[in-house]
Each structure stands twice: as structure tokens, then as C-alpha cells.
Amino acid sequence: MAGLSPDLQTPCLVVDEAKMAANIDRMARRIAGLGVGFRPHLKTAKSVEIARRMLPDMGGPATVSTLREAEVFAAAGVRDILYAVGITPAKLGRVQALRARGCDLAVILDSAGQAQAVAAASAGAGPIPVLIEIDCDGKRAGLAPDAAEIIEIGHILHEGGADLRGVMTHAGGSYDVSGADAHAAFAERERRAVVTAADRLRAAGLPCPVVSVGSTPTALAARDLAGVTEVRAGVYVFFDLVMAGIGACAVDDIALSVATTVIGHRPDRGWILVDAGWMALSRDRGTAGQAVDQGYGLVLTADGRVIPDLIVTGANQEHGILALRPGAAATPPELPVGTLLRILPNHACATAAQFDAYHVIPADIGAAPAIWPRFGGW
């Protein structure tokens, strides 16, 4: 495979450095054009090497989805991190430990109970910064922008000794709609939700310096972010088939794939068996509800060309079943046992999580193949 070690052991995770760099550059230019700050989400890649490329400055700002991410990236020099999953009391010790080591780690919450716990922990070891989570699309957590609890929580935090830093939201619903107009509409829902909540906090005499929004589709489509101070996004670093299916990228932009080897055939069924099953690809079937169902992934040649209509139609733990998509006119290609292939993932976050390293196709054709470690856990 071009740019990769010839004795590659499959399945393994492959990142195309040139495509990744183009994706990073595209998002950076988008955000700069909107005139707001950018806080990349590092949960997709979970890699210090890739964080160095996503963050213009390794000091941050950055977003994470687990405290282990915060710990690893703080150790690598990131000093401004938002942990963007609702905090629990039992995690505040790790938050304070990271803050004591010089990392400005902020948390999010959406209830008075959490706010009381954070205020109590702040009284002990210094003010913990908090964003109040706002719901903009009914998909997950957060308070409605007009909820009375926002002001209640604001007072608990501000008067209880925590650092009330602002509000944040995430339009997970933007993944369920297709096209720039629909994504722009979700971006406006994000903006309106947090700006409304921020205005209410300020009207109540409470501080709200940070107004944070974001998802990859809304970040790429937003037209006006008046009142917003920063955008968060993560999966854009690789993109994936789900993002391509909603028009946030082209299939050719996808920088992540799983390298796999043909291990057998069932010509009676039109199957080609490979050594990437769901343990490698993940069980994510995010394209199942889209206009084009890509099965467990779309198949490429080893050098990255799409094999027309060949998808992963089934997956066991260590076996993938390749077949032509239903209704395809093509004939299955000749792919003898031992043939190297690559598979584009439905969901980059889920597929990358199945591996502990990235095999890098270098952007510089003359460069040596690289392997970048990846971590998981909590």
C-alpha cells in the first residue's frame, strides 16, 4: 500500500495525512471567516500527534469527552480544556487535580444538584469553571434556553464560589439532516439557544463570558454567529461516511480507513470475506437510515480508490462480509486471498476507538511510514 509498510498486519487503522491536513485547514478557514474562537474536540482522534495538528497552539483551547483525554492532553501541554460531558461529584477530585497541575479545565452541568457539588468542591480547592449546558434540539442533555433553572444554577455557582464561565450547546440533531441549508438552520438553533440563555444570565446580573456552540455540520454551515464566542467540532479531522451522507464532506475527503486482507470467498453467495469484522469496524451502522446505506463501510483498493458498489454487508467479530450493494449492476471484482483492501468507516469516532494506533500514509510521498499511538478509556 502506497506509503505504508509492506508487512502491514491487518486489520489496522490507516490515516491519510494529506487528507487530514486538508480537513483541518478547511475547518480553520471556516471558523476564522466566522470571526469566532475555535475549540477543537479531541475525542475523535484521541492522539497527541493529531492534537498537535488540530490545535494551532498546543496550549489549547480544546474540548474533550472524558477525563482521561483531559489528563493525557494536559500532560502533552494543553492548558485550556473543556470537559463536555455532564460532571458528577465523584469526578471532581480528578478535575481539581488537573487544575492544580496548571490546566484550566472547565466542566459542564445542567442541574442545581451538580452546581451545589461543584460549588462545594470550589470552596475547598479553588473555583472550578463551569459552562451551563443548554438544549437546542431535544436530542440529549441540557436545559431549555428559557428554563428558570438556568438562573438558579447561575446563582448557586456564582455565589457559591465556582467560576460561572458561560453556556454551551451541541446540535446533535444536525447529524440527522442533509445539506448546507439544513445544517445552517441547526447552527442558528444552536446560536439562538445559547445567546438567549447568555442574555438571561447577564440580565440577572451574572457573568457569562463564554458562549459556546458546535458540531461538525453546523460549524461548516453556520452563516452568522453573532453573540457566540467559540465553536467546537471534532469529527471533521477525519470525516466519515455519515458526514458524507449528509453532505458535510465528499467521500474522497475521508482521511480514516481500516486496512484489511481478503481471507476467503463464498462465490455461491457473492461474498468476499476479509479479516476486518465489527471488532475492527465497530458495530456503528450510522448510514443505515441515510439515503445510501453503506453497510459497515465502503470498500477501497489498497491505494484508496473506491471499488464501485462494494460494501461490507455483514460483520462478525473478526470476519467482514463484502458484497455488492443490493441492486448494483457491477460484477464482484476478482480479489484473491491475501489482497489488501481498505474500508471507509460509517463513524470515525467509533471505528478509531477499536484501535490503539494509527498507521500514517505520509503527506510527503518520500517520508517514512509513521505509527502514531492512540489511547482510549476514561
Place this chain on the structure above:
Amino acid sequence: MAGLSPDLQTPCLVVDEAKMAANIDRMARRIAGLGVGFRPHLKTAKSVEIARRMLPDMGGPATVSTLREAEVFAAAGVRDILYAVGITPAKLGRVQALRARGCDLAVILDSAGQAQAVAAASAGAGPIPVLIEIDCDGKRAGLAPDAAEIIEIGHILHEGGADLRGVMTHAGGSYDVSGADAHAAFAERERRAVVTAADRLRAAGLPCPVVSVGSTPTALAARDLAGVTEVRAGVYVFFDLVMAGIGACAVDDIALSVATTVIGHRPDRGWILVDAGWMALSRDRGTAGQAVDQGYGLVLTADGRVIPDLIVTGANQEHGILALRPGAAATPPELPVGTLLRILPNHACATAAQFDAYHVIPADIGAAPAIWPRFGGW
């Protein structure tokens, strides 16, 4: 949580040692009653500590699904291993390296091309043992029991210098049917398929000392294994909701769970949000097609009691959404932020793979909590 550290960081993977021991004992007694050998599959647990409990003798025999499993378990003393995924030429170097270190590692294949590659590698560094893979239910790989290629492959291996050791099959279809009678029928399909193939090899003057079958449901339900020399099974060590859904175990037998913490509520929607999303639970929805759809898992109290009708109805990367199952008469329980819960997985192999350690509830109530490492990769 009883038997676990009070400062547990969630989500984390929990194993109930007493339930696991009972599952191991149940399977051992079943196989002994059938009068055949047992080759436990170590792919579910991927843990040296748990392999020590699954294998009556740490020397083996054992089954694995990746060469990394073979390497880790060989280093821990296992000396008789079947790598039960179709071999590719590029993996033969690692196979030979393990064999050179004293591990009797056998491979499987189902094509003349693979057989030629294995024979060629055997000529170089000593005979590699091979089982020919037989298909018994059309679910995955393998040759039909009456396929002419079986004899062709047998000759390539035997005369080419490999060690033709026998035949194997796996009735993945047994996971799709419910009840002991249906599982016993699949066990008989497994038996008949490999015994037919073995008889044909022997009639052609070829050796076939090993006749290997197995899956957890068929191993637990088989009534007669005449002609079979060994059974393989793996998921029985923990069991899971899929196995309970087809009647292979009771929900109370399930030894694996994910500990999680309540992080918020959406009373308007009847949701309880927890810090175990699909990154912790996996995307496996194996009960979706069963009589009782358990969502992404069934919720327990921290000490292991089922909370009636509370399941994980939705999952984001680090958020799980708990709600009553559709049509449930119960009212959602009061579970404040910070409450510890546990979630039984649909598929133990998939959920365990999301973690790098087991938090053990010791069988001995007075024992200290233990943490057993777990590995992944290929």
C-alpha cells in the same frame, strides 16, 4: 457498590467473579458429560487472569480470534492454541514465530490458495498444523461438507509438508434461534457437517485426528457428539442479554456489566442520562431482533438488582439515555445525579472490548477488590 472500590471512576467494566465461576463450572460439566475435549475460546475475555480460570490447565487447549491473543496467551503459558479465523499469507511469519517459541499454534483455512501458502511456509520452518473450515449453516466462511475442494486442500497440505490436523465448524446461526431444542438441532448440524468432512478426508487416505465444533448455544444443548473430538465456546464465561434472549442462560447468570453514574435528567421526556454511552456499551444492538429488545442494555442497581423495565434506549458517544421500555407500566425510579448503576450488555464480546480492565466483584465477600487487565488489538 458491594465488593468494588468506593471511589470507582465510571464508566468501567465490572465482572462478578462468583457468577463467572458458576458459568465456567456449568460449561465444564456439560462438556465432560458429552465425553469430548474442550477448547475454550478466549476472545470474549482477552484476559490472562480470566484465561487461568477458563482453562483447567494453563497449557491449553484454547481457541483465539487474533494473533495478538495467541501471542499474549502463549507468553502466559498456553501451549496449544487454535487461531480460528481464516489465515492469510502475511500472517504466517507470526504463526511460525510463535511455533518456534514452543506454542503448538494451529490455523484454519478453506481454499487451495491458502493451503498452498501454508504448505510453502511449512517447507521453510516446519509443518504448520491446519484445520479445514467447514460450513454448517451458511452464515460465514467454510466449505460445504461435500465440497470437492476439501479433498484437494487435504492433499495440498498433507503432501506439501503441512500438518493436516482435521476439520472445524461454528454454527453462528445458533445465535438466531431460541430454546434448547433449536440449539440442539444446530449442534447436530455442526456435528454432521464436520463428521461428514472428516469421513471423506479419511476415505481419501488423509489424516483427520481433530473434529472440532462449537458455539456457546450448541455446546450447552448438544445431545450426541459422536465423531466429534472437541468443542469450542467462549461467551459462556460472562453470558449476555443476547444469550439470555435465546434461552442459553438466565439474566441473573450474566457476569459482566458496565458501571455508570447518573449525570442528568430530562423529566419532560422520561429520560435519565448516564455517563455510559456507546463508547462504553458498544454499538451492539443484538437484542433488537429478539422477542425482548433490551435497547443498549438492561439497567441494574449498583448491587446488581434489575430495575424493572429500565433500559438504555439511546446512546451517544459518552451519554446513555435510560428510559422505561415502551409500554412499561412502571414509573421511572428516582435516581439522583451521582447515583451508581450497572448495565448488562447485549453482547459481552463487544462491550468488554471497549475497556482495558475488569473491576472484579470478588467471589469471596471478604476479599479486596481486584482489577484485572484486558487487552485488545490484533
